[in-house]
Amino acid sequence: MSDSENLEQALNEHDLSTEAALADVNEDDDEDEDAEPITAQKVLDILETAWTNEMCAPELLQHQTDMLELMLSQVAHMEEQMKDLDKNDFRFVVHQMELERIRYIMASYLRCRLQKIEAFTQHIINQDETRDAADKRLSSEEAKYAQDFAQHVDEYFTKVATRYMPNQQRGEAEQRIVAPNLMSHVFLKANVAVSGVIVGVDDEEVDLTPGSQHIIPYQLVADLVQKNQAQLI
């Protein structure tokens, strides 16, 4: 993508020492197993994929807190460096454009997640409770947001209506949980060769070739998306 190349190029030209900045952040990170530095471009690529996947998937996907934090500090870092540039300099314009594009992607991505969190609050909270810490879909900030939101809605409902209602029956609370339609169709592109993907109710199997595109119910390929073997488009 040419825009992303611009960033890479711009970063190199002005010696903004991307990798050094990112390495700094990585040092604080205890879980950082192999110390191989990740480039700004790689971070952006991961976020862009996460963004399109999130926009296309009916359910909430795994959070990307680490990548997001890296990108945000990178943005802050670039802004700092750019203060010294002349505003009418063409390079300033290119940088500024790229920053705004990155900001837009991050904002759009997080907005999309908030929409899902608000729509399926209880469903998501319940599911995350059963997951290991490493597999939780909600970031810690989102988890707090979800809890607060659920509480505010409950408070509103209680004050206006439910406290005046008799007998909440067993199963009623479950009945009210809003969940996404996992069988809704999505557009999928295979990143790698995947064999034996079940594509129908009658266990029909299909082999995906790298780069091939498909329309398919989300649930049948959710694990491929999770493992990054395929992405939604």
Added chain:
Amino acid sequence: MSRSNQMFGDNAFDLLKDLKRSAQTIPAFDDDGVRQVLEEIKAIFEENVAQASSYNNSGDRSLWPLLNYRHAALQRNKRCLLAYLYERMQRIKAMRWEFGPIIPSDIKQALCDPEVQFFNNYSKSLASYMRSVGDGQGIDLTGNLRPPKSLYIEVRCVENYGKFELDDGEVVHLKKNSQHYLPRAQVEPLVRQGILQHIA
């Protein structure tokens, strides 16, 4: 409750009909309507409790269909009422994104107290979430709404706004009908609020 021509649950359904019909931002909270539904729920419940106990004592099943019907009606009432609140909540949420953290006073009049509280709570937790993102670096999600294509945009001032300070300290006077060439990201909120108009 007139039983001859009105079905159980019709009041509750009317709440939703009125809400669906109104394309306005949000119609006034229907205090009376909600109270009537709650009363109907209570009445059905009490009748059912009374008859269920007599059924338990005598074992007479002849009233079973009626109990059953009333139970369905009670659940129906609840569902309609809660759907009414749920839909209003969606619209109240939308106001936070479109108007910002303060609701225009004439719209506020359409909300009941718990709804105003909900709006304030929602607004607060959204703000604190936005501040906390990225290890406290923060990001404004109510801005950056469209993919940027240009850094600067041409805008016309729709009303007298007064001084507006840009990030770099430059101050512009936003007078009605004046035109400016300004950084897109910084004036987006003003366009959203209808103070500036983005012209081609």
Added chain:
Amino acid sequence: MSAMNYFPNYYSIEDIFVTQEKVECKVNTRLQRMGFLDAGAETDDLEPGRTINLPLWYIKELKVNNAYFTVAVPDIYKNVHKAVCEAETTHIELGRLHPYFYEFGRYLTPYDRNHVIGRIIFETLRQRVRHLLDISKNDTDSKPDHRLDNIESKLHDAGVRTNTLYINWLQMSGNHLRISELVEEHQKKRKRAERSDDEGAGDPDTPSSKKRSTM
């Protein structure tokens, strides 16, 4: 995005509208003190043999083979059967037949002894969806309201919206910053209110006391 998907939940207003629809039922047995459900009842009880209309929200809570009522499947589905067989469904004014033709039909399938409703609604949509796509592309404002059922009308809206987005993208004009829809509506409303306030009061240019929310 996924929000466009029709997937009713507990709070779904559309599903509540569908289940508000009435179904014709025959009473099979005397039902004590349920005469209020029958406008023509002469006693407190509901008498066997009577035909009454009951809302779907009640019917669907009962077992399909319950001893109290027999559900009569409405004729609208039988009536389109012929058109379905002849693949001539595109001209049917479905919205006039029933505003929730498909969803209502889905709820009624268990009561249909001939097991044809499911096939009828499936075939009807299959035949009409192509046409729906065509008319979504043609026109942006003239919507053939009475011809479409609720779901079709939604599909039509989505089609028109997508088409507009596509055209805007081709013309690179879709990127304008817009006033927020709610704010715009609110301003219009306020202007209308001001206009009626100003009648007789004179000066229309008076800067009204505007309370403005800022970020």
